[in-house]
Amino acid sequence: MLLDVQDLTIDIPTASGVLHAVQGISFSVDEGETLCIVGESGCGKSLTALAVMDLLPRRAIRAATSLAFSGRDLRGLSREAMNRLRGDRIAMIFQEPMTSLNPVFTIGDQMIDVLRQHRKVSRREARDRAVYLLDKVGISSPEARLAQYPHQLSGGLRQRVMIAMALMCDPKLILADEPTTALDVTIQAELLRLLMALQQEFGMGLVLITHDLGIVSRMADKVAVMYAGQIVESGTAETIFNDPLHPYTQGLMACLPAPERQRMQHLKAIPGAVPALVGAIEGCRFRGRCAHAQPVCERDVALREPAGAHPYRCVLPAETSRDNARAVLGAGA
Amino acid sequence: MLRFVLRRSGSALILMVVVSFVAFMLIFAAGDPAVKLAGEAGSAADAARIRAFYGFDQPIYLQFLHWIGAALHGNLGHSLYFDQPVSAILFDRLGTTLLLGLVSFIFALAISLPLGIAAARWQNTWIDRTALIVAVIGQAMPTFWFALLLVVMFSVIWPILPTSGSETWRHFIMPSVVLGYFAAPAIMRLTRSGMILALETDYVRTARALGIAPRKVLLKYALRNAVIPVVSVSAAQFGYMLAGSVVVESVFAINGAGRLAWESILRSDLPTVQALVLCFSLIYVILTFVADVLNAWLDPRMRLADARA
Known part of the structure; x- marks a missing residue:
């Protein structure tokens, strides 16, 4: 395993209370593999990358049960040792080329x-x-x-x-935080192809952070969908796209302008906004925007992996979720 | 880069002409010079003779051309007090003042740059607060008072430095400290704020993400950007220091141009005052020019924007 992150938490003390930016997320990347972390802005995906690089804002507090790169524990690493790793074995590409x-x-x-x-x-x-x-x-x-x-x-x-x-320095792992978001669409596609080709050639692991499911569908081997500081669904790209189980993932896909869907159909959007993550938070983070919210969603929901499904964070049984997906995304899904 | 230097020297030249005209006009700002020279007992006929002798009866532009023509040949007129050519007294005095200014400036940079960088690097720590206190005291304390304080300390209570004169390098220590400390706070605070901004930029984050050593990130990647506005302000501070030298040279009895200016004003020695204003202005124009060129060298965007314009 090139990068193994278990139960990563990022807390940021603010004037109005502690901001729970990232709440116990786990993921891993292998050599030559692309992991896409998807989510809307403010879900903690950029902070996650910065946490791996140990480049978080000074007041942010990082905790994890495992944070290992090529078997080396990054948590206990001295500042100098981490600096030697950065740019050499792990490199990062940012959103703002300008x-x-x-x-x-x-x-x-x-x-x-x-x-x-x-x-x-x-x-x-x-x-x-x-x-x-x-x-x-x-x-x-x-x-x-x-x-x-x-x-x-x-x-x-x-x-x-x-x-x-x-x-x-021929790094083993690249963290790319929205590398093409600031660019023209035509250049975006070119750059993504380039990134993929380079990754194949040099056998690097790639963590690609994006809000764009279109990019995910082209690039990802594995996908982690983040919402409000948590991973709400994760799996291979194929399972996520063919079998989205979390209402948020389904919502994201419904927002995707798909050529196979009716041309004149309006672009969809998920109603509501991301909840504030300051202070004590309980229950499903998505329930305020979810069409299937129930009283039970007031309690915290665990990321679970029932038989015949991949990990997702919802109280709905997989079968019910699949029915919903068909209703939202049409028969093709 | 060469084009930039040429363009800027062109505008500096125009500025010099304007400044020298203003310096020239000073002589008329204080009233009719002929009447003044004739003295209280002088008759109207004396004044008329003086007017004709000095050419005050000619049109102003002719007088100016005559004066600037002579100045270009190194003839700055005749001192009314010393009965010598102004240039004979001036250049020696100017040399002393420039030496004092230069040493003070180096002292100012030597304390303000490291303190500014350290204050930004360790923002909101005791280092930052100490630097702030040092800056506030320097800003608030009048130079003459600080000068006297130093004299009491190092010439009276603990006599290791001479009180006055400009004979040896030891005579320059206290004046330079006073003048330098006067100029340092502005440079220090600007260095600090520039460094704080630079350390939060995306490109500094990039340098960190690529493992560039923290010292190099601070002193190369951030400082080179932070120092650009500091250069312009430093040039201005150098100018203020020349102004401050009037006070400091008086306190320490240094025979410099600042003291000469003050005394000449008291004596109504107008040709000398004129020449001094001209020299100080030219120094200021040159400083601004040097700062511009230095900035263009530091910041490629400025260089190229100017070339394109």
Whole structure:
């Protein structure tokens, strides 16, 4: 197992009480595998990635029963040891290509710094590696690009540079937090294909964080659906898409503009908003927006895995859920 | 970059012409100079003779051209008090003041930059609060009072430094500390706020996520961005320090341009005042120019935006 996270909790003390941003989530990724964490903004998916990187805001409190990378426990790691791991064995790509590169240094300078931070190589060798990777991520005339500054590149190019930078040390795991959200749709598809190709070539594990089920369907081997700080459903991409059991997952899919569904049909939306996660919270987090909410949903619901189904966090029996799915998504689901 | 420097030197040149004109006009701001020179006992005929002798009867633009032409040849007129060419007294005094300014400036940077960076790095800790106290005291304390305090401390109670004069480097220690401490707070607070902003940016997060050593993140990735506004303010502070040198040079009896300016104003030695205003203004214009060039070198966006414009 490349990355194994068990029962991860993130609490953030605020003026109005403790914000329970992430409440005991578990997931794992293997080499060459893509895990997609899906959810809407504020569900804790970005914080989850930052928690793995140990880059949470200073006041956030992280806890987990297991947080292991290649069998190494990350929880007890010193700051220096964690820093050696970051950028070398685990790399991260962020959502904002326009602001994620340092404006006052050249692309080359920033890329070379990453490799020379982790390896004893000459500037020359680091430069060669940067050229090789810029070429790999599909940037033309990479030699010339090295001398350019971020503001001279488009958003799409900058995100390619970010990817190349993350690959400088040949990492085993990439955490990508909404890497294409800020980009044009056409560039999105290209970049995702690139990310997938690179992942295959280098055999990396990939944790892709997104709110876009369309991306999930193209990229994921495994899916974890997050809602309000919890995983509400998880499984292989196939089972999630063919057999969505949680009302939230079903709702997300109903929101997807599907070509096979009627053209003129209105795009759907899930009514209501994500609950506040400050202070004591009880019961199913989704019940306020759920069409199937019952009195029993007032009590906490566990993530369960009944026979013949994958893990999901709902009181409804799998069969009832499947009936609902057919009603919501049509006969095809 | 070369284009940027050329463009900026062009605008600096225009600024210099404007400034020198204002400096020239000073002589008329204080009333009719001929009457003043003739003295209280002087007759109207004396004034007329003086007017003709100094060329005050000519049109102002001609006088200005004459004056600036002479100034360009190093002739800044004749001092009314010393009975010497102004240039003969000025350059020696200016050298002393610039030396004092430079040493003070280095002292100011030496305390404000490290303190500003440390205050940002350890924000809201005792380090930050100590730096704040140091800054507030520096900002609030009048220079002459701080100067006297130092004299009492290090020349009277514990006599290790000379009280006045400008003969050796030891004479420059206390004046430089006073002037430097006067300039340091603004630079320090700006460094601190710039660093705090920079440390919260996405690109610093990227550097951390890629395992760049914390020291390098702080002193390369964040500082290079934070220091850009500091450069402009530092240049302005250097200018304020030259102004402050009037007070400090008086307290420590340093024969500098600041003291000369103050004395010349008291003596109504207008050609000298004129020349001093011109020199100080030119220094200020040059400082601004250097700050602009330095900023363009630090920030590629500024360089290229200017080239495109």
